[in-house]
Amino acid sequence: MxxxxxxxxxxxxxxxxxxxxxxxxxxxxxxxxxxxxxxxxxxxxxxxxxxxxxxxxxxxxxxxxxxxxxxxxxxxxxxxxxxxxxxxxxxxxxxxxxxxxxxxxxxxxxxxxxxxxxxxxxxxxxxxxxxxxxxxxxxxxRPAQDASYKIADDKFIVRPGIPGRxxxxxxxxxxxxxxxxxxxxxxxxxIPVTAVAPRVSTESVQRLAFNSVIGEFTTKYAVSEKDRSSNLQRAAAALDKKIVLPGQTFSFNDTVGPRTEATGYKDAYVIVNNKYVEGVGGGVCQVSSTLYNAALLADLKIVARTPHAMAITYVPLGQDATVDYNSKVDFKFQNNTGALLYIRSQTKPGLLTICIYGKQTGKTVTLKHQIVKETDFEVERRPDPSLASGATVQEQAGSKGYTVKSWRVLKDAQGKVTEEYLGEDVYAPTNQIIRYGVKGIR
Structure with missing residues (x-):
């Protein structure tokens, strides 16, 4: 009108x-x-x-x-x-x-x-x-072009914003x-024109930039255990090159996804009811535990973490993080820094290394634990009719149980040291299981 x-x-x-x-x-x-x-x-x-x-x-x-x-x-x-x-x-x-x-x-x-x-x-x-x-x-x-970034060769590269008019x-x-x-x-x-600023400024992207590895941890695994190694490598690959924005919470289960035969995972030993049994996805917990240690050393906020029921050997006591997709036992951390986090997860024969890139602040982080209590394991003897009388086979090695307290020790750029109490973990002992032969005995 x-x-x-x-x-x-x-x-x-x-x-x-x-x-x-x-x-x-x-x-x-x-x-x-x-x-x-x-x-x-x-x-x-x-x-x-x-x-x-x-x-x-x-x-x-x-x-x-x-x-x-x-x-x-x-x-x-x-x-x-x-x-x-x-x-x-x-x-x-x-x-x-x-x-x-x-x-x-x-x-x-x-x-x-x-x-x-x-x-x-x-x-x-x-x-x-x-x-x-x-x-x-x-x-x-002319429309303004927002500032952006790309990551190339593990480096954060800023694409400056361009004003429009x-x-x-x-x-x-x-x-x-x-x-x-x-x-x-x-x-x-x-003809008068007015400058139009990009919605995403160059300065805001620069604030996201990482410039250093702020947390790194390596664990060893047995290459001879092929199915377990395959599971570990698959889970590690799912973490590689993932980005965590400031304030965002990272979920291991959401990132790695379900561990099933359909997703390529194989049977390997897992802990169920304080026993080692074969189950799909065995070895994945080593990846979550390695990531947990890298996150601790990066001084990130731990949102969810559950220790194993029994002590494991690939990380120190009090520094493990078990995960289970079906029961929703998850490992989560939050990016409580002002910069973007960038995860690199790489495997070499027998070695898993996870690095977390972020903005260097000059602080250093170390971890320590104290064993409060030790519990001896018991020996469980089981008859085995397939073994000759007098023969014995060790089905499962025994391991002690422990109660452990853990701390994260931070030293800032000025040399001030503070300790963060991480909590107390209780690991049940693992019974030694001996099978003995009863073949021919009535």
Whole structure:
């Protein structure tokens, strides 16, 4: 729907000559006006000295004068404004901007002031003005490019943001309105633009940048245990090159996913009910435990961690983290730094190393534990009819149980040392199981 604004005269504006161009801003600034009473009509020819702006209507009959006024307005509306940006010129006609002469109001002024110079009345379609300028000047708009980053060769590389620009339409309208008709005809008007900042600044991306390994831990595994090694390597690969944003909580189970035959995991020894039995995914807990130690050394906030039921050998006491996808036993940590974390998880024959990259702060972290209690294991003897009488086989080696307290020791860049108590873990003893032969015995 066309939105016609009410007309105004140049007499209502300061420092404006009768030749001032009142196309847009003058009209928009005075959106409301009082209605005028009907004015007397000129009888006979137009008196000498009667002008509309610089158009002389002296001596003309009313119809001829009105036609001349229409023709004059038509010529004005066909005039092209010369709008320029950075050497590129765009021509925009006044008519295309939705301007038009209000003949009735203009003629009322002529009738009310015969023999005098009066100002013309103009209307403008605001929707058309905005639409025309948007179309004609869109070539000068340039969207801002957000800053971003990439990681290459374990290095954080910042892609700086690039400011954009947009045409400042209202400033342009005010600039046009500040010129007379004659000035517009002979002058190119510079198109004003406004800088548009990227939504993601270069500085905000730089704050995410990591610059060092802040936590690293290595554990050993037996290459000869092929199925267990395969599971370990598969889980480690799922962690590699993962990113943890500031404030984000990392879940081992969500990242590695279910450990099933369908996802490529094999049977290997796992701990169930304080015993070692074969189960799909054996060896994955070594990966979660290695990650746990790297996270501790990186001084990250530990959100969820469960020790094994029995002591394991690939990490020190109190430094293990068991996981089980089906029972939702998970290892989680939170990125409580202001920078991005980047995980590298790599396996070599017999070695698993997990590194956590972050922003170096100058602090160092060490871990310590204290064995509070030891519990001896028991020997469990089981008859085996497949073994000859007197023969014995050790089915499972026994191991002691322990109660352990653990701490994280932090030393900041100024040398101040603080200790963080991590908690107390209880590991049950593992019974030694001996099978003895009863073959042939009745």
């Amino acid at each position: 066309r939105d016609k604004v009410k007309s105004v005269t140049a007499q209502g504006l300061p420092n404006r000559g009768t030749g001032r161009f009142l196309l847009v801003l003058s009209i928009l600034l005075l959106l409301s006006g009082c209605g005028r009473a009907a004015r007397p009509q000129i009888q006979g020819n137009i008196p000498a000295g009667t002008k509309v702006d610089n158009l002389d209507l002296s001596g003309l009959e009313t119809k001829a004068a009105q036609q001349k006024l229409k023709d004059w307005a038509k010529g004005k509306l066909a005039h092209n404004l010369r709008l320029v940006y950075n050497g590129t010129e765009v021509a925009v006609s006044l008519r295309s901007l939705g301007a038009g002469l209000d003949l009735n109001k203009t003629w009322q002024e002529v009738s009310a002031h015969p023999g005098s110079a009066v100002s013309s009345y103009w209307t403008v379609d605001k929707e058309q003005t905005a639409k025309t300028l948007a179309k004609k000047l869109s070539q000068f708009d 947009t045409v400042d339409t209202w400033t342009l309208i005010r600039e046009i309105d500040g010129h007379t008709w004659q000035e517009i005809e002979n002058k190119a008007i510079e």
